[in-house]
Amino acid sequence: MREIATHFTKRDNGVYLFHDTVATLNKNEVVQNVINGLDNGLVVTGFGSVDGIVIQNCKVAILNSYGAAVGNLFVSNCPILVKGFSGSRTGKIYSATEPTTILQYTGNAGELGTTLEGFNFPKNPITTTASSNNIINLFTIPTRLAGRLSIQNNDGANMMSYLVDLSYNGTDLTTTDEIKVLGGAINIASLSVANGQLALTCNTSSSITLNLVLDFQGEFYQA
Structure with missing residues (x-):
């Protein structure tokens, strides 16, 4: 090299x-x-x-x-x-x-426009508020989106393995949960689009630090 x-x-x-x-x-x-x-x-x-x-x-x-x-x-x-x-x-x-x-x-x-076929990166650490729906911005939503997104948190018992098929047509987000494994303090996980961001709603029974890793495969289109 x-x-x-x-x-x-x-x-x-x-x-x-x-x-x-x-x-x-x-x-x-x-x-x-x-x-x-x-x-x-x-x-x-x-x-x-x-x-x-x-x-x-x-x-x-x-x-x-x-x-x-x-x-x-x-x-x-x-x-x-x-x-x-x-x-x-x-x-x-x-x-x-x-x-x-x-x-x-x-x-x-x-x-x-331009197309990216996939990405993988860790989010910066996020500290949640206990017994609250924490809204976590994952990334800016592109013009169009279709593919599979994996969201994982590996922190002992506080685990998340969330695999979602999703599409975005410029207005509406459609999701189908394929795998959702939650453990420890993490008890709710769902996706939405708000203020131009793909957001994860995550409820935790206590305040914890999330170290999320995102992996997307599909069509990420920006115009």
Whole structure:
């Protein structure tokens, strides 16, 4: 594994994927690189495999310009996971830290949006209020959403394994609980959309600290 950009400035791009001074390639492969400390870690302009890349300490992990980045990517300390232009598609991203923005559309209004196929990241620790319905914002709801979301909390007896099939059409959220295992102080869990956020309502019999891990697989579409 090689680390890229140890000599770059913060304004630079890391890997400008599928592009050089001669031409833009339609298909390529970039694997097993470490991209560190840039504005845009990976810039995608075509189609290719990006498995095994680690992107860390970048303002934007992936800038996807009309391309398709297929594969699993690993990210740490990148506030924005993906910026995507019209029609771009990005594979699943595993982040070691909670992002500020999962997917940001940077194309023109009225054009096709950008799609992310999945993500996984831990939420920052959350302390609940005892015997109360705690409203926990999980992430900003995108323009459209369809897929499967897993929410887990592994803290001894205070456990949660909540697997939900869900869809959002821009107005209404539809959910089907597939698995709901709650234990210890956690006794209620449900999802809703409020103030532009997908929110978890969680009732706990005592005040506890939740260390939630989110995993989404499906179509996360932003326009």
